[in-house]
Amino acid sequence: MPAHTAALDGRFVELAVPYREELLAHCYRMVGSLHDAEDLVQETLLRAWRGYAHFDGRASLRTWLYRIATNTCLTALGSTHRRVLPSGLGTGTSDSAGAALRRQEEVLWLEPFPTPAPAVPETDPASIVALRDTTRLALIAAFQKLPARQRAALVLVDVVGYTPAEVAELLDVTVTSVRSLLQRARATIAADAPEPERVAATPDLDAELLERYMRAFETADTAELARLLAADVEYEMPPVPVWFTGRDAVLDHHVRRVFRLECRGVPVSANGFPALATYLRASAGEPFAAHGIQVIEPSGVQIGRITVFLDPGLVERFGLPASLPAGTAAGDAASRR
Secondary structure, eight states, rough: OOOHHHHHHHHHHHGGGGHHHHHHHHHHHHHHOOOHHHHHHHHHHHHHHHHHHGGOOOOHHHHHHHHHHHHHHEEEEOOOOOBGGGGTTSOOOOOSSSSOOOOOOOSSSSSOOOOOOOOSSOOOHHHHHHHHHOHHHHHHHTTTSSSHHHHHHHHHHIEEEEHHHHHHHHHHOOOOHHHHHHHHHHHHHTTSSGGGGGGOOOOOOHHHHHHHHHHHHHHHHHHHHHHHHHEEEEEEEETTTEEESSHHHHHHHHHHGGGEEEEEEEEETTTTOOOOOOOESSSSSSOOEEEEEEEEEEEEHHHHHHHHETTTTTHTTTTTTTTOOOOOOOOOOTOOO
């Protein structure tokens, strides 16, 4: 490799890598999938690396990378439909006993996104709050209802903070076109979620409440779970399209299905809320196998919504092992984080 080429490669890596995490969040907001967002960021950085020798510096490197990432996402979205949660497909049910919990893998389901926990020290707390607020599941689901170019304009202006004039350059359209895209996007999303810049900091679930929920989950404590759940709690399980409304339905589901297995949980953070990476096993002596990610949203002093992503592969994407040793006792899994 010629020396000047090696120098360019090293310089590109040094300058571009610090933007990887915000590009990942940007791609996730665009496509609603952690897996796809990771692939799109890799493609973005590869394209940028190939073109870096011709980067003229008229825009900042960050803006140049956002241009590549956005257009990479738009190309990917040209062949896919929007991702959804079960609550976006129909009305929930309070009949757990009669529910047929069949997976629908052919549906493009929304996926969770790992976000820093509030207690983790960070050099820029404001950016952490912004990341948590702008990756909430309800907001990402609302973004998914928008046509791809409207989505791009809204995210770039209302979340990333570019001006309509800057976005016009990024998308190779006129400023008038960007303003039109924004107007239509905001009108569509208004009934589903507030504009991102008006979102207050995501309320934190009390640490003691989360600990109590994890203990109830691990020890099959139905009475404690009942105390923790709001009366109108909602419970979703993508890729299962059926979802439950009301404390009684959620409790019945746990008694009938969840608590028949031995459960373990490891606290994480997803989409700006506390979450659990969950592990299950059917019989003693076996390892605990990764089961999925539960995103837990508060409602006052109780739990108002639980979204259970039934995808074992997500656990490793949150930086955790695919299994826990057979001897892991209740409460021990969290200490392994």
